[in-house]
Amino acid sequence: MYVGKPSAIVVVWLALFQGLHANLDYKDALTKSIIFLEAQRSGKLPPNHRPKWRGDSALDDGKLANVDLSGGYYDAGDNVKYGLPMAFTVTTLAWAAIQYQSELKATGELQNVIDGIKWGTDYFLKASRKKTLYVQVGDPNADHQCWVRPEDMKTPRTVLKIDENTPGSEIAGETSAAMAAASIVFRPFDRAYARRLLNKAKLLFQMAKLHKGTYDGECPFYCSFSGYNDELFWAATWLYKATKRPEYLTYIHEEAITATVAEFSWDLKYAGAQILVSKMFFEGDKTLENFKNQADSFICSNIPESPYAQVKTTPGGMIHLRDGANTQYVTGAALLFSVYSDFLAEHNQKVECSNKQFDSTHLMAFAKKQIDLLLGDNPNGRSYMVGFGQNAPTQAHHRGASIPVGTDSSNVNCPMSFVYWYNKDVPNPNELTGAILGGPDINDQFHDKRWESVFTEPCTYVNSQAVGVLAKLATKSIA
Numbered sequence: 001m002y003v004g005k006p007s008a009i010v011v012v013w014l015a016l017f018q019g020l021h022a023n024l025d026y027k028d029a030l031t032k033s034i035i036f037l038e039a040q041r042s043g044k045l046p047p048n049h050r051p052k053w054r055g056d057s058a059l060d061d062g063k064l065a066n067v068d069l070s071g072g073y074y075d076a077g078d079n080v081k082y083g084l085p086m087a088f089t090v091t092t093l094a095w096a097a098i099q100y101q102s103e104l105k106a107t108g109e110l111q112n113v114i115d116g117i118k119w120g121t122d123y124f125l126k127a128s129r130k131k132t133l134y135v136q137v138g139d140p141n142a143d144h145q146c147w148v149r150p151e152d153m154k155t156p157r158t159v160l161k162i163d164e165n166t167p168g169s170e171i172a173g174e175t176s177a178a179m180a181a182a183s184i185v186f187r188p189f190d191r192a193y194a195r196r197l198l199n200k201a202k203l204l205f206q207m208a209k210l211h212k213g214t215y216d217g218e219c220p221f222y223c224s225f226s227g228y229n230d231e232l233f234w235a236a237t238w239l240y241k242a243t244k245r246p247e248y249l250t251y252i253h254e255e256a257i258t259a260t261v262a263e264f265s266w267d268l269k270y271a272g273a274q275i276l277v278s279k280m281f282f283e284g285d286k287t288l289e290n291f292k293n294q295a296d297s298f299i300c301s302n303i304p305e306s307p308y309a310q311v312k313t314t315p316g317g318m319i320h321l322r323d324g325a326n327t328q329y330v331t332g333a334a335l336l337f338s339v340y341s342d343f344l345a346e347h348n349q350k351v352e353c354s355n356k357q358f359d360s361t362h363l364m365a366f367a368k369k370q371i372d373l374l375l376g377d378n379p380n381g382r383s384y385m386v387g388f389g390q391n392a393p394t395q396a397h398h399r400g401a402s403i404p405v406g407t408d409s410s411n412v413n414c415p416m417s418f419v420y421w422y423n424k425d426v427p428n429p430n431e432l433t434g435a436i437l438g439g440p441d442i443n444d445q446f447h448d449k450r451w452e453s454v455f456t457e458p459c460t461y462v463n464s465q466a467v468g469v470l471a472k473l474a475t476k477s478i479a
Contacts (some may be wrong), residue, residue, distance in 0.1 A: 024375050026474035027107055029388055032434030033110045033463045033470060036386070037093075038376050039400070039432060040460050041119055042081060042150065043071035045191035053405045053430035058157065061137045062126075065159040069137050072123035076325075076459045077398040079150040080143050083127070083135035084222050087174040088266040089460040090120035092335065094181035095272075096468030099339055103471040113467060114185060121182045121197055124175055128200050131207065136160040140221050147417040149400050152410035160218075164207075168215025170224040171209035173231030174269075176201045180238035198242055205235050209277040226268045229257040234269035237276050243464075252277060252285065260294050262301035262311050263321055266461050268452045271298040275340050282347040295340065300353035300467070302333050303366055306332040307354040316379040317369060324454045327384065327439040331465035337367040338469045366479050371469055374436055379444050386458075387433040394427035395450040397457040402433040402450060422450060436462045 039051040042058045061081070062069030075085045097113050102179060104110035127134040142155040162168035179201035189195040214228060235254040240248035264271045274295040281288040300308040302319060311319050321329045344350065345360035376382060376389035383389030386396055403409050403421045412420060428450075435458035440446040447455050
């Protein structure tokens, strides 16, 4: 069959697409991605809080259980505080501060990242008491029936917890990982605070191990479909990094259950732990080879040029696992590829996928492409980060952003709140600066409509996974 030359129109389109956003401002994207996390804060806001349209909220959280649970983060566009995704947000933000400390310092954003970590860990210190961990504040069903600012909400602030009678190994394990990773961040300049975090991390890991069980109290919104073995492995890995105590390495060797996966997310941590453990393999512990092989498998499953590639991509090349916050898989893969590329470069290693080899530059090029696609270098010629780049989205699915400041939304009944602020086809009055939204579907279609949450809802863990990669891109010359 004869294949002629591509038409002039196709050539021009490809040229425009490939060169459209060749000079993305990663420093600006980094700054804005952190500002979004500030917009998600709950509790009494500090004087230097940057999103001026936000105010204090949920100051009485925990009152129903006679504990102070003010603070922490709202996970997305609603006003509920979920423990599992909040902890994952803090773990991945701490990972960025550890792996890319010098890059964050060079961009002037290290302190803002540290402040963001501490906003989460201060909350976790209050939420973990004796043999109890408070894991959720708010009634998601009631909350989702109302479209009001967090400052004005009147929906029930129900408190959920796990303990020895109501186990939740996923949440206990992830919160342990968050505290352990954060302790590494704080140790150089606040040893007392780092010690408090590490002590809590150890206790929570014991709680997760001794009282094993899946907690379904956050279903159907944050059901852990993968079980708790990945969180136990993840927590043990961070505890070993934080303590160097042999008991955690022994757990990794003898007790940790692992799996070969193609995804990294708030629910599935195996690949993250495997990549962290691979560093120890490269440094000489050859008994960890199985984990290194599984880390390689994650790479081989995601990189399109691999014979073992199994993760689908959009026509523009963005990985797509499922609709609804799909960008979390994009930033998650970018983070893991970026960190693993660092390890490969440091130890002069390559990933083998059957008859193909990929070195550190290949991995980082893939990470960069995923971030570039999010920031506007895509077939749609639009950014998926609010307030950044060309044709940025304006209708984020987000209560606080969509209701004008000064409006007393508490005086509007719940059904009418959707009429006034949810269903109006107009830009949000408050810019949710830096929020990476849910992103396009498998066909690169994107609808900037508040009521189509699969496209327009942001999540804290989408941004937290992007922070480290953006810092690296902002300070390094990467083709």
